Every structure is written in C-alpha cells, then in structure tokens.
Amino acid sequence: MIQGSNDVFEKVMDLAKRRGFIWPTSECYGAVAGFIDYGPLGAMMKRRVEDIWRDFYVIGEGYYEIECPTIAQESVFIASGHVKGFSDKMCQCPHCKEFLRADHVAEAGGVKNPSTMKNEELAAIIASCRCAACEEVLGTVEVFNFNLMFQTTIGPGSQRVGYLRPETAQGMFVDFSRLLRFYRDKLPFGAVQIGKAYRNEISPRQGMIRLREFTQAEAEIFVHPNEKNHHPSFRRYADYTMPLLTYVQQEKCEDAVSMSMQQAVDKGVIANEYLAYYVALTHHLLVTIGIKPERLRFRQHLPDERAHYATDCWDAEIRSERFGWVETVGLADRTDYDLNAHAKESGTAMTVFIQYDEPKKVARRRIIPNMSVLGKQYRTKAKAIFEALAIATPNTEGADVEVDGEKFHIPANLFEVRDEIVDIRGEEVVPHVIEPSYGIDRMCYAVLEQAYDEDVADGEARTVMRFSPRVAPIQVAVFPLMTRDELDTIAHEIARSLQKAGILAEYDDSGAIGRRYRRQDEIGTPFAITVDYDTKEDQTVTIRDRDSMKQVRIAIDKVPSTVCALVNGSLKFASLES
RNA sequence: GCAUCGAUGGUCUAGUGGUAUGACUUAGGCCUUCCAAGCCUAUAGCCCGGGUUCAAUUCCCGGUCGAUGCACCA
Numbered sequence: 001m002i003q004g005s006n007d008v009f010e011k012v013m014d015l016a017k018r019r020g021f022i023w024p025t026s027e028c029y030g031a032v033a034g035f036i037d038y039g040p041l042g043a044m045m046k047r048r049v050e051d052i053w054r055d056f057y058v059i060g061e062g063y064y065e066i067e068c069p070t071i072a073q074e075s076v077f078i079a080s081g082h083v084k085g086f087s088d089k090m091c092q093c094p095h096c097k098e099f100l101r102a103d104h105v106a107e108a109g110g111v112k113n114p115s116t117m118k119n120e121e122l123a124a125i126i127a128s129c130r131c132a133a134c135e136e137v138l139g140t141v142e143v144f145n146f147n148l149m150f151q152t153t154i155g156p157g158s159q160r161v162g163y164l165r166p167e168t169a170q171g172m173f174v175d176f177s178r179l180l181r182f183y184r185d186k187l188p189f190g191a192v193q194i195g196k197a198y199r200n201e202i203s204p205r206q207g208m209i210r211l212r213e214f215t216q217a218e219a220e221i222f223v224h225p226n227e228k229n230h231h232p233s234f235r236r237y238a239d240y241t242m243p244l245l246t247y248v249q250q251e252k253c254e255d256a257v258s259m260s261m262q263q264a265v266d267k268g269v270i271a272n273e274y275l276a277y278y279v280a281l282t283h284h285l286l287v288t289i290g291i292k293p294e295r296l297r298f299r300q301h302l303p304d305e306r307a308h309y310a311t312d313c314w315d316a317e318i319r320s321e322r323f324g325w326v327e328t329v330g331l332a333d334r335t336d337y338d339l340n341a342h343a344k345e346s347g348t349a350m351t352v353f354i355q356y357d358e359p360k361k362v363a364r365r366r367i368i369p370n371m372s373v374l375g376k377q378y379r380t381k382a383k384a385i386f387e388a389l390a391i392a393t394p395n396t397e398g399a400d401v402e403v404d405g406e407k408f409h410i411p412a413n414l415f416e417v418r419d420e421i422v423d424i425r426g427e428e429v430v431p432h433v434i435e436p437s438y439g440i441d442r443m444c445y446a447v448l449e450q451a452y453d454e455d456v457a458d459g460e461a462r463t464v465m466r467f468s469p470r471v472a473p474i475q476v477a478v479f480p481l482m483t484r485d486e487l488d489t490i491a492h493e494i495a496r497s498l499q500k501a502g503i504l505a506e507y508d509d510s511g512a513i514g515r516r517y518r519r520q521d522e523i524g525t526p527f528a529i530t531v532d533y534d535t536k537e538d539q540t541v542t543i544r545d546r547d548s549m550k551q552v553r554i555a556i557d558k559v560p561s562t563v564c565a566l567v568n569g570s571l572k573f574a575s576l577e578s
Numbered sequence: 579g580c581a582u583c584g585a586u587g588g589u590c591u592a593g594u595g596g597u598a599u600g601a602c603u604u605a606g607g608c609c610u611u612c613c614a615a616g617c618c619u620a621u622a623g624c625c626c627g628g629g630u631u632c633a634a635u636u637c638c639c640g641g642u643c644g645a646u647g648c649a650c651c652a
Contacts, residue, residue: 018589030642085652202650481611514613533611
C-alpha cells in the first residue's frame with residue numbers, strides 16, 4: 001500500500017539518502033548530474049540484486065561470467081557502429097532553441113555529403129538554410145559533434161583513442177573466439193558480464209533512472225541460427241504466463257494480453273523460443289528481487305524503434321509511481337550483426353564449425369594446372385592465371401581466362417580437370433546472439449520504490465521498507481531487551497553465531513527496544529532477534545517479522561539455521577507461528 | 579542545452595544587510611521487562627564563485643545541484 005503516490009519518489013530518495021542507500025556523488029564539491037554513489041546499505045543491496053542475477057544466469061543457465069575493461073580501443077566501437085552511430089553533427093537553432101542535426105539541415109538545403117565536411121564549413125553552409133522546426137533562416141550557428149561515448153586517450157601523450165564502453169556487450173563479442181574454445185567449440189553457449197557502462201547523456205534526469213555511469217548485467221547467448229526455436233530448457237517456462245504488449249496492440253492502443261510462452265511462440269508473438277525463454281526468465285528474476293507482477297509488463301519494440309541490429313526486441317518495463325513505465329531490461333535478438341561486424345573489422349573469423357550428422361557427398365570439379373609449364377611461360381602473371389583458371393569453365397579446346405583485362409587462352413593439355421566426390425563434414429556458421437540486457441540501477445530503484453511503505457503501528461506512523469529478505473542489506477538485527485543482567489552478552493554471542501553462518505547481522509542495544517525495531521524497519525531488515533529475561537530461563541529468544549511485527553520464540557541454537565532459511569526463502573515466517 | 583521555480587545542521591523548518599529558531603535524528607548518561615515514552619548533556623547548518631556594501635546566509639550576476647516543461651535518449 002503506497003500512499004501519496006506523487007511524492008513516493010521524493011520520500012524514497014530522501015530515505016535512501018538519509019539511511020545510506022544512495023548519495024549524490026562527491027557532494028562536498030557539488031554533485032554531478034548523472035552520477036550517484038551507493039552508500040553502505042545501497043551497495044549491499046545492489047550486490048544482492050546482482051547475486052540473484054548470477055543465480056539465474058551463471059548457476060541456472062551455466063553461462064560463465066567474464067570481466068572486460070571498461071575502456072576499449074577505437075576499433076571495437078568502429079566495428080560495433082558506436083563511433084559512427086553514436087556521433088552526430090548538431091547545431092541549435094538560435095530562434096526556437098531546437099536542436100537539429102546539422103547534416104540533415106544541409107541535406108534539406110540541397111548540399112551533398114555534408115557529413116564529410118568540417119564543422120566550420122558545414123556551419124557556413126547551413127547559415128542560409130532554414131530551421132526544420134520554426135522555418136527561420138538559421139544565420140550564424142555553431143556546429144558541434146555530439147557523441148554519447150566518453151572519449152579518452154590510451155597511454156602517456158598518446159594519440160591512441162579509447163572510449164569508455166557504452167555497453168558491456170562488446171566485450172563478449174570481441175572475446176568470441178576464446179569463449180568458443182572455452183566452451184569446446186559447441187553451440188549454444190553464453191557469456192555474461194556485470195559491470196559499468198558509460199553514456200554521456202545530454203541531460204540526465206530522474207535520479208537514478210538515467211545515469212551517465214551505470215551498471216549493466218548482460219548475457220550474450222550464442223545460438224545456431226536454425227536452433228533459435230529449440231531452447232533446451234524451454235519446458236521450464238512453456239506454461240509461464242504474463243502480459244505481453246505487442247507492437248500491433250500498441251499501434252491499436254490496445255492493452256497487453258496475457259499468454260503463456262508456448263502460446264506466444266506458437267502464435268508468432270515472440271520471434272523464437274530462445275527469446276521467449278529469456279522473457280519468462282526475466283519476469284521470474286524480477287519477481288524474485290521483489291518487483292510486484294502487477295507492476296511488470298513486457299513490451300515489444302515498434303519496428304522503427306528497434307536498434308539497427310535487432311530483429312525482435314522486448315523490453316521488461318516496471319511501473320514507477322513517478323516515472324510511469326520504465327524500461328529496465330531489454331531482450332533482443334541481435335542476429336549475427338555483431339559477430340559479422342567484428343569479423344570484418346578485425347579480420348578474424350567468428351564462426352563455429354558445425355559438423356553434419358552424416359558427411360555430405362558433394363561433386364566438385366578441380367582444375368589442376370601444369371605448374372611447371374605455365375609458370376615458366378607466364379612468370380609473374382602465373383599466380384593470377386592459376387587463380388583465374390581455378391574458377392574458369394574449360395571446354396575441350398582449353399580455357400579462356402582474363403587477368404587484368406588481358407585475355408589468355410590456356411590449352412587443355414596444360415591442365416587437368418578432375419571431377420571428384422568429396423565429403424563435406426560440416427559448415428562454418430556465424431551464430432546468432434540472443435541478448436538479455438539488464439539495467440541494474442533501474443532494478444535497484446524499482447526495488448527501493450516498491451519496498452517503500454508507510455503503515456500505522458500502535459497508533460504511530462511507521463515507515464518500512466518491505467524488501468524481499470533476499471535483497472535486504474541487513475538480514476537480521478539482534479537486540480538485548482536491556483543492557484544488563486548479561487542479556488547483552490548473550491545477544492552478542494547470538495550475533496556472532498549468525499555472522500559465522502554467513503548472515504549479515506547487526507547488533508544494537510541503544511535506547512528503547514521499540515526505537516530499535518523502527519530503525520530496522522526503515523532500512524528493511526526483515527527479522528529481529530530479541531534476548532529477554534525468558535532467554536536465561538529456557539534458552540529461547542524471540543524472532544520478530546518486520547512485515548507483521550509478530551514474534552515467535554525459538555531456541556537459541558536454532559537461530560542461525562532458522563534465519564538462513566528465512567532469508568533464502570525456503571522457510572516462511574508464518575510457518576514458524578504454528 | 580534552453581525556460582521557470584527552488585536550495586538554512588543528517589532530516590524538516592523559523593528568520594535576518596550585523597553568523598541563525600524550533601523539532602526530529604544521532605552520540606553519551608539516567609530511567610526502562612518488547613514496538614520511535616520521559617529527563618539531562620553534547621555534536622551539527624545559511625550550495626559554490628564573483629559583485630555591491632563598513633558588513634552578504636539575506637540584494638545583484640554567474641555556476642552547481644534538484645524539480646517541471648521543451649529538446650535529446652543509436
């Protein structure tokens with residue numbers, strides 16, 4: 001139950017700032033828009049979100065995590081299209097303040113190839129052109145390059161250009177050959193990466209929704225192009241049902257329709273099983289970190305909205321009180337676009353050799369020249385003639401070939417035509433890439449916003465972060481009822497036993513017990529252990545549930561195992577009550 | 579980037595051309611046998627730079643950050 005819907009953002013960000021989740025970065029020098037610091041609790045929570053992601057992708061799917069530099073050389077982003085596609089010549093209309101693509105303005109004014117011009121030339125040319133928005137003659141304008149990538153140089157005094165990566169994905173693509181070898185030359189396989197990416201946004205807004213430095217968790221799953229409809233574990237999610245908003249429905253302004261992944265694939269709503277599988281897995285993952293299903297939808301990109309590389313693309317969107325539907329995860333079929341691009345730019349093959357079940361018998365004609373004669377006869381041109389001959393179509397007289405515009409007749413006795421049946425054992429295939437790409441910061445924001453709640457306890461307002469126990473930064477609090485009669489000693493021992501079990505437990509003995517509970521409620525600690533006078537009699541303590549504020553007694557020696565089970569979700573608090 | 583509005587302890591706030599009010603929080607102590615109780619004490623603040631002025635947190639200009647609208651978001 002969220003109250004006062006419009007200011008939940010402010011309330012939750014205020015709480016996040018006060019209690020050490022999210023801070024403006026380098027505040028003492030004045031913060032910088034688009035950058036945030038995760039405070040102690042925020043960093044812990046973010047790590048727990050990332051660890052759940054790892055549970056799904058690394059442990060669940062068997063796609064190992066790699067870690068690549070956040071800076072890469074220019075070639076990587078020339079191949080990926082980011083150098084060109086991310087950089088535009090822009091200008092601003094002095095009359096209506098509209099930002100315009102300078103090259104588009106010039107083209108509209110009849111200028112050819114404006115993108116090859118220098119900025120000054122272009123500025124001079126478009127001065128007489130009209131603004132597309134207000135139709136005023138532009139006059140004196142400044143043309144500037146705007147590239148969303150942060151640029152740097154590599155090495156001292158070096159002119160070697162580097163860029164901060166705008167996505168983690170390219171690291172997995174450029175490592176393709178190593179990855180393929182690691183996975184022993186078999187498809188499908190995947191690699192994942194959780195790390196920082198950078199985009200120099202023109203005007204970052206909306207708190208932690210649009211950042212200039214952000215954390216992505218991306219999986220690149222390499223599949224045989226003909227196998228995209230056969231995910232080996234598709235059964236797992238075949239009946240998984242969720243609302244899907246297709247582009248057809250969006251164009252007709254219709255609502256999302258609930259269907260199972262099997263139906264979605266059968267009806268062609270989602271392009272293939274692989275994509276459908278990760279759509280469902282993403283839904284499952286987001287619900288696991290604490291996103292309410294009713295605030296979650298999957299929206300298909302409109303055809304003109306898709307990136308240049310994608311054939312089908314779905315966004316997981318989370319409904320925010322403040323920002324509406326926020327695109328949080330992108331699921332794209334990137335086809336073979338990236339591998340082809342890097343193969344071409346780097347000159348390295350990025351293919352997988354796929355063996356046929358049975359070798360194929362293929363008739364092949366080879367033309368074998370008599371090297372010793374032809375070599376002596378044609379000398380420096382011999383090599384080119386051999387190559388031309390190999391693809392020539394000879395007749396009984398011989399073969400006619402053309403090299404550098406010069407025609408040669410090669411008599412039939414100077415080569416042998418050999419028709420043979422060869423075994424073709426397989427083929428080189430460029431895999432297609434299915435890419436689920438998660439915005440970790442947006443997930444963290446959604447977790448914070450959805451956890452925020454205010455209720456009334458004993459007539460007093462209570463602020464409580466209803467985190468899933470799996471993402472709550474502090475997992476359990478331990479309190480002595482009084483700081484005397486050895487209650488504090490026992491509580492310290494319990495806290496220690498929890499720490500030894502890998503639980504993040506916070507001990508607190510300051511002030512009234514009620515205040516301590518409220519303090520933990522506000523940072524979302526799901527459980528609290530209290531040592532009271534009965535503890536000394538019967539070796540039991542109370543365990544309190546954050547959401548219901550109910551307490552049950554359990555034996556001290558059961559505390560670590562019980563808390564572990566509660567935190568990982570294998571035990572529900574309600575079942576302790578009976 | 580443009581336009582409008584805003585910025586006072588950690589938080590919320592009063593107020594002012596002469597360094598600042600109150601509450602909450604936090605810390606220490608007293609008290610206290612389970613949900614922000616009470617009492618004492620302490621810590622802590624005028625976003626940054628420039629200008630006007632004897633003196634600027636206050637007035638003016640510029641910037642930063644935030645909110646909103648426009649633009650941008652491969």
